[in-house]
Each structure stands twice: as structure tokens, then as C-alpha cells.
Amino acid sequence: MRFSRLRAGRGPDRERGSATVLSVGVMAALVLFAGAFAGLGQASAARHRAQGVADAAALAGAARVLLGEGEACGQAEKLVAASDAELERCEVKDLEVTVHVAVEPAGIPALFGPARAVSRAGPVMAH
Secondary structure: OHHHHHHOOOOHHHHOOHHHHHHHHHHHHHHHHHHHHHHHHHHHHHHHHHHHHHHHHHHHHHHOHHHOHHHHHHHHHHHHHHOOOEEEEEEEEOOEEEEEEEEOOOOHHHHHOOEEEEEEEOOOOOO
16 A cells, blocks of 8 residues: 555655755856856956046046146046056046046946046145
8 A cells, every 4th residue: 555655646756856956946046146246246346446547547647737637637548548447537627637437347247338436636735
């Protein structure tokens, strides 16, 4: 009688192979999460790189701001180009230089466009 119940699909044979299916599902989820975290890390790295380049370019431009807007933005553009980034815009107002920079991220985040940053630098005023 016991043998006939197992063959009818009501015993331990019914769940045979379920651990394999569960394992494959868990592994697929882990791979998906690992890919998502890697993409997030790449996007964050591109954003930080863009901000660092923008900060350095604004400071480089501010060092030349007394020589005129062309000289200040030219110096900022040289620094951005040397950093494999793109200078989107450079503005000088009074003695402040504002630069807008874009950096192409690596990997999956590249599908969403460049990472952008803005920085402004000018003279320090003593109070």
C-alpha cells in the first residue's frame, strides 16, 4: 500500500527537484543584485570624478580670472580636457568662475548619459 501512494504523487517523490529550482532562483537573484550594486558603484564613481574635475577646473580658472574671461575659461578647459572630461560651460561673473563638467561613466550607467557637476571658485574675502 505504501508503494502505491508514492507513485500517485503524494509522498517524498512529489517534491523531488524543488531544491534545484530554489537554488537557481536564489543564484539568479544574487547575480541581479551584484550587477545592480556594480552599476551603482560605477555611477557614483563617475559622479565623484565629475565633481573633482569641476572643482579643479574652477580653481584653475580662478587663478587666471584677473587676466580675463578668455584666459580663465581657457585654463579651465585645458584642465578638463587633460582629465578626459567635457567642459559644457564656463562663465565668469565679477571674479567668480563657474564651470559645468560632464564625465562619461563606465559600464551600465553609460546608458543613462554622462555624470555632471558644477563648481564655482573665486577670491577669498577676509572679514
